[in-house]
Amino acid sequence: MDLGPKLKRACDDALHKAKMAWKAGDSETAAANFEAASKAMFKFAEHAQSRSMEYARKRKAIEYRDFARRLREVGAEPQAKSNLPKPPSNHVDENRSHETAGGEPESNISEAVSALVHTSTITWDDIGGLEETKRDIKYTLGLSLAKPPADVKITTFRNMLFYGPPGTGKTLLAAATSNSLKVTTEGQALFFNVKVSGVLSKYFGESSKIISEIYGAARDNSPSVVFLDEFESLTSNRDSEQTGAERRILSTILAELDGLAEKGRSDIFVLTIAATNRPWEIDAAVMSRFEKQILIPLPDEETRHAILDIHLHKKGYQLDFDLAELIDDTEGYSGREIERLAKQATSQMISELNADLPDLIDSGLAATRAYQVKVRPLTLADFERAKTYIRPSTSPAEMQRYIDWSVEDD
Numbered sequence: 001m002d003l004g005p006k007l008k009r010a011c012d013d014a015l016h017k018a019k020m021a022w023k024a025g026d027s028e029t030a031a032a033n034f035e036a037a038s039k040a041m042f043k044f045a046e047h048a049q050s051r052s053m054e055y056a057r058k059r060k061a062i063e064y065r066d067f068a069r070r071l072r073e074v075g076a077e078p079q080a081k082s083n084l085p086k087p088p089s090n091h092v093d094e095n096r097s098h099e100t101a102g103g104e105p106e107s108n109i110s111e112a113v114s115a116l117v118h119t120s121t122i123t124w125d126d127i128g129g130l131e132e133t134k135r136d137i138k139y140t141l142g143l144s145l146a147k148p149p150a151d152v153k154i155t156t157f158r159n160m161l162f163y164g165p166p167g168t169g170k171t172l173l174a175a176a177t178s179n180s181l182k183v184t185t186e187g188q189a190l191f192f193n194v195k196v197s198g199v200l201s202k203y204f205g206e207s208s209k210i211i212s213e214i215y216g217a218a219r220d221n222s223p224s225v226v227f228l229d230e231f232e233s234l235t236s237n238r239d240s241e242q243t244g245a246e247r248r249i250l251s252t253i254l255a256e257l258d259g260l261a262e263k264g265r266s267d268i269f270v271l272t273i274a275a276t277n278r279p280w281e282i283d284a285a286v287m288s289r290f291e292k293q294i295l296i297p298l299p300d301e302e303t304r305h306a307i308l309d310i311h312l313h314k315k316g317y318q319l320d321f322d323l324a325e326l327i328d329d330t331e332g333y334s335g336r337e338i339e340r341l342a343k344q345a346t347s348q349m350i351s352e353l354n355a356d357l358p359d360l361i362d363s364g365l366a367a368t369r370a371y372q373v374k375v376r377p378l379t380l381a382d383f384e385r386a387k388t389y390i391r392p393s394t395s396p397a398e399m400q401r402y403i404d405w406s407v408e409d410d
């Protein structure tokens with residue numbers, strides 16, 4: 001029996017429901033349905049008549065999955081919804097030819113790679129708490145970069161995995177790591193920031209070429225950091241049998257993690273940092289290549305203190321109450337949620353005190369420029385109000401899952 005049409009219908013149904021929920025502002029239901037649509041689309045891809053059709057469908061499936069993820073990220077935040085990109089279209093472009101392996105002009109690949117190269121301005125001081133993790137990373141860098149003793153072979157690390165709930169500082173840590181490799185004269189070390197799902201959805205079938213290209217460029221610019229974000233998308237294949245393209249990605253990434261290309265070249269140092277919210281989905285062979293697997297948990301009291309300090313005091317805001325109260329109040333919040341909470345509270349306060357600004361604009365540029373923006377110390381009530389908008393999204397049970405996983409994995 002041909003399951004194709006049935007799967008296509010399942011996908012269309014889920015998409016329809018997803019979009020209705022999205023329009024109604026119910027991001028939870030929308031996310032669940034985009035995920036269902038993604039699963040159905042992955043299965044539907046297996047019934048494709050050609051490889052290009054299969055890849056087109058998989059790209060679509062990845063797009064739906066990404067959108068569901070983004071919806072969940074902003075779920076608790078009403079004002080963020082207006083910033084959401086439009087949901088992906090239903091249209092599967094099965095005629096696009098460039099997904100066939102080898103068919104793509106080289107220039108597109110190097111363009112894709114250069115779009116991923118960043119320099120970073122994040123420093124260790126921009127990251128609150130996580131002191132042990134920071135030391136761990138610095139030690140690893142130090143050991144790899146320092147001169148080894150002449151007659152002793154020191155084993156150094158080259159692959160690190162950060163895992164943990166969303167918004168806990170994984171990307172910040174990778175950026176600071178890259179920044180701390182600053183090459184004195186030429187400015188900053190390069191930071192290859194690869195959002196894996198983005199590469200997969202855009203270049204499915206060619207992702208392995210892109211990965212090789214990235215590592216090639218990273219070696220040319222040694223020392224450098226390759227940051228593979230949303231790493232589980234690269235090597236998980238729960239949704240389907242492995243296809244040729246997926247097998248190629250897997251073997252490419254394994255070769256790069258093993259550092260095959262730089263064997264015997266002690267002058268080249270490329271550190272791979274992978275980050276994921278779903279470590280349990282990562283292929284076991286890949287997982288075993290990460291000598292360092294570091295859980296980045298929800299912030300404890302000390303870390304929440306440091307994060308609040310960064311997002312309030314260091315920005316010049318005053319409080320008319322003891323910060324300790326806020327530290328208690330933000331238990332269960334991720335770093336990102338604490339930052340949003342601070343933003344919500346400060347912008348509420350400012351808009352309240354400066355409600356006349358729109359009228360000033362009507363009175364002309366000179367009057368507006370002469371106006372002094374008013375601020376006042378923040379109160380606990382400001383934060384109480386902000387808390388009605390910004391809720392923590394990682395439940396204690398979800399946090400526990402990371403902890404359990406790290407124990408099992410040991």
Ligand SMILES: Nc1ncnc2c1ncn2[C@@H]1O[C@H](COP(=O)(O)OP(=O)(O)OP(=O)(O)O)[C@@H](O)[C@H]1O
Binds near residue numbers: 168275337
């Ligand atoms: N320890 C921290 N100190 C200061 N700010 C933090 C910290 N953790 C998170 N934040 C704030 O939250 C934002 C998101 O952090 P980051 O991007 O590093 O999270 P992440 O762990 O990579 O999340 P995801 O898993 O969703 O990619 C940062 O831009 C920063 O403003």
Ligand SMILES: [Mg+2]
Binds near residue numbers: 170171172229275
């Ligand atoms: Mg991140």
